[in-house]
Amino acid sequence: KGKVVAIANQNGGVGKTTTAMNLGAALHELGENTLLVDFDPQGTLTIAHGLDPDSLSSTIYNAFVNPDFDIREAILCSENGADLIPANIDLSAAEVELLSELGRETYLKETLKTLKDHYNFILVDCPPSLGLLTINALVAADAVIIPVVTQYLRFRGMKLLLDTLERVKARLNPGLPPPRILPTMFQSRTIHSREVLEEIRNTFGSQVFQTVIRHTVRLAEAPIGGKSILKFDSASAHAEAYRQLAKEVKTWLSVN
Amino acid sequence: KGKVVAIANQNGGVGKTTTAMNLGAALHELGENTLLVDFDPQGTLTIAHGLDPDSLSSTIYNAFVNPDFDIREAILCSENGADLIPANIDLSAAEVELLSELGRETYLKETLKTLKDHYNFILVDCPPSLGLLTINALVAADAVIIPVVTQYLRFRGMKLLLDTLERVKARLNPGLPPPRILPTMFQSRTIHSREVLEEIRNTFGSQVFQTVIRHTVRLAEAPIGGKSILKFDSASAHAEAYRQLAKEVKTWLSVN
Numbered sequence: 001k002g003k004v005v006a007i008a009n010q011n012g013g014v015g016k017t018t019t020a021m022n023l024g025a026a027l028h029e030l031g032e033n034t035l036l037v038d039f040d041p042q043g044t045l046t047i048a049h050g051l052d053p054d055s056l057s058s059t060i061y062n063a064f065v066n067p068d069f070d071i072r073e074a075i076l077c078s079e080n081g082a083d084l085i086p087a088n089i090d091l092s093a094a095e096v097e098l099l100s101e102l103g104r105e106t107y108l109k110e111t112l113k114t115l116k117d118h119y120n121f122i123l124v125d126c127p128p129s130l131g132l133l134t135i136n137a138l139v140a141a142d143a144v145i146i147p148v149v150t151q152y153l154r155f156r157g158m159k160l161l162l163d164t165l166e167r168v169k170a171r172l173n174p175g176l177p178p179p180r181i182l183p184t185m186f187q188s189r190t191i192h193s194r195e196v197l198e199e200i201r202n203t204f205g206s207q208v209f210q211t212v213i214r215h216t217v218r219l220a221e222a223p224i225g226g227k228s229i230l231k232f233d234s235a236s237a238h239a240e241a242y243r244q245l246a247k248e249v250k251t252w253l254s255v256n
Numbered sequence: 257k258g259k260v261v262a263i264a265n266q267n268g269g270v271g272k273t274t275t276a277m278n279l280g281a282a283l284h285e286l287g288e289n290t291l292l293v294d295f296d297p298q299g300t301l302t303i304a305h306g307l308d309p310d311s312l313s314s315t316i317y318n319a320f321v322n323p324d325f326d327i328r329e330a331i332l333c334s335e336n337g338a339d340l341i342p343a344n345i346d347l348s349a350a351e352v353e354l355l356s357e358l359g360r361e362t363y364l365k366e367t368l369k370t371l372k373d374h375y376n377f378i379l380v381d382c383p384p385s386l387g388l389l390t391i392n393a394l395v396a397a398d399a400v401i402i403p404v405v406t407q408y409l410r411f412r413g414m415k416l417l418l419d420t421l422e423r424v425k426a427r428l429n430p431g432l433p434p435p436r437i438l439p440t441m442f443q444s445r446t447i448h449s450r451e452v453l454e455e456i457r458n459t460f461g462s463q464v465f466q467t468v469i470r471h472t473v474r475l476a477e478a479p480i481g482g483k484s485i486l487k488f489d490s491a492s493a494h495a496e497a498y499r500q501l502a503k504e505v506k507t508w509l510s511v512n
């Protein structure tokens with residue numbers, strides 16, 4: 001059965017979407033049938049695939065709020081390898097619509113249930129908040145990846161997310177393993193980045209991936225043409241880092 | 257009379273707090289009596305001053321929800337020059353507490369009213385969302401600065417903020433001038449950054465500051481010791497950029 005992996009951090013601009021895009025492509029390259037779910041009303045993962053969120057006939061919103069909708073109608077193929085369920089601003093209505101529904105935190109889990117038979121990995125790109133959308137992703141998840149930028153001010157907000165994860169685990173998803181932390185936008189030439197990375201490793205030990213994603217403009221460029229880094233600059237160290245990460249994720253979730 | 261300047265962008269990690277900290281220090285250096293207001297429950301501006309948000313006796317929260325609280329009790333002096341009203345997680349309760357209050361969008365405007373007689377500039381560091389806190393800051397503001405990172409995916413979310421500003425202006429703050437855009441984390445060595453900067457200037461013309469803040473690890477390091485870049489590395493090009501920005505802001509708001 002396939003694994004749902006939520007990519008979450010309520011801090012904005014830490015590399016959630018970039019992780020979903022490139023880890024998805026790398027898992028596909030390893031032969032794993034992979035699905036990406038854009039779960040951010042801003043639709044950034046959808047934009048990163050070269051699509052216009054406002055011109056889509058169906059999105060994750062349709063399947064999320066309406067259990068009778070055939071989710072396969074919202075799945076798009078991509079030249080990057082992994083399939084995509086896109087999102088747009090409609091999704092922001094879901095938080096209000098579901099607020100008083102029974103079991104409102106479990107809707108995404110239900111939505112993705114049948115897809116776990118068709119995909120080895122389903123990566124959910126979370127919005128930068130801890131509202132009902134992110135909670136739904138954490139409840140549906142078999143594992144959680146937290147991208148963290150190696151800068152002093154960015155590393156500080158972790159406590160809120162970890163406390164939320166504990167509560168989700170205790171009440172709604174007891175099987176959830178400890179989250180894994182992915183250091184991103186690492187600037188190896190600076191002492192500051194190295195010191196923060198060291199602090200992250202001292203604090204979280206083996207929960208931190210060996211793979212570190214370096215700061216590179218190439219990751220900001222790739223999405224302009226709707227490409228993953230594996231397609232945009234396949235032989236680069238940056239593409240290699242995501243291949244490395246994909247292998248670590250497979251080992252962690254013991255998928256062989 | 258002093259001017260309230262909101263520093264807002266619902267996207268996270270674009271340099272709102274860094275702008276408040278360093279523009280505040282630079283305005284003070286020019287002889288302008290300046291106050292910084294941390295209006296983010298994460299308390300990042302408070303942390304950037306070397307303070308522990310959890311050990312404060314009073315914060316902006318006390319004055320914001322309680323009109324009888326003497327706001328001067330919450331003002332702290334700082335070695336960086338500009339005074340500070342700190343924030344902590346208590347502030348996140350305010351959004352719920354004020355939700356059904358009459359005139360809930362005008363609370364901050366009332367809170368800051370008397371301070372406009374004592375300060376030339378009051379800079380409000382907004383949280384990364386468009387909830388009641390940011391709306392309060394936009395209603396209280398005489399001007400708005402929007403930091404934008406010169407990366408393709410980061411530049412895309414502007415429409416939502418600009419639409420919100422239009423609605424605030426139409427219903428609650430008719431005197432609000434067009435916002436000014438501050439390009440941040442600019443990497444002059446990359447074509448990508450230059451292309452996005454060009455797109456920003458083509459789209460917004462004279463609304464974009466001449467000053468551009470470059471990507472530098474020094475801006476991530478300075479807050480560790482609770483310092484602005486003017487104190488941490490006064491002779492640097494980065495400190496100079498904020499001095500430049502302070503002059504532009506003074507001219508824009510015709511304060512002489």
Ligand SMILES: Nc1ncnc2c1ncn2[C@@H]1O[C@H](COP(=O)(O)OP(=O)(O)OP(=O)(O)O)[C@@H](O)[C@H]1O
Nearest residue numbers: 012013014015016017018128214215216220407409
């Ligand atoms: N390692 C990296 N080096 C340089 N730029 C990067 C890197 N990773 C991501 N970026 C760029 O940083 C910006 C933020 O990344 P991304 O959109 O993935 O973050 P996010 O956490 O999904 O943001 P949001 O919280 O807004 O959804 C984007 O412009 C992206 O292209």
Ligand SMILES: Nc1ncnc2c1ncn2[C@@H]1O[C@H](COP(=O)(O)OP(=O)(O)OP(=O)(O)O)[C@@H](O)[C@H]1O
Nearest residue numbers: 151153268269270271272273274384470471472476
């Ligand atoms: N020009 C710059 N170059 C490099 N790093 C920067 C620059 N400006 C800010 N930073 C760093 O980037 C991170 C985000 O900046 P900052 O906290 O100011 O953004 P923000 O918009 O206030 O974030 P949030 O939305 O979380 O409140 C911080 O670690 C900061 O030190």
Ligand SMILES: [Mg+2]
Nearest residue numbers: 016017040044
């Ligand atoms: Mg994202």
Ligand SMILES: [Mg+2]
Nearest residue numbers: 272273296300
């Ligand atoms: Mg901030």
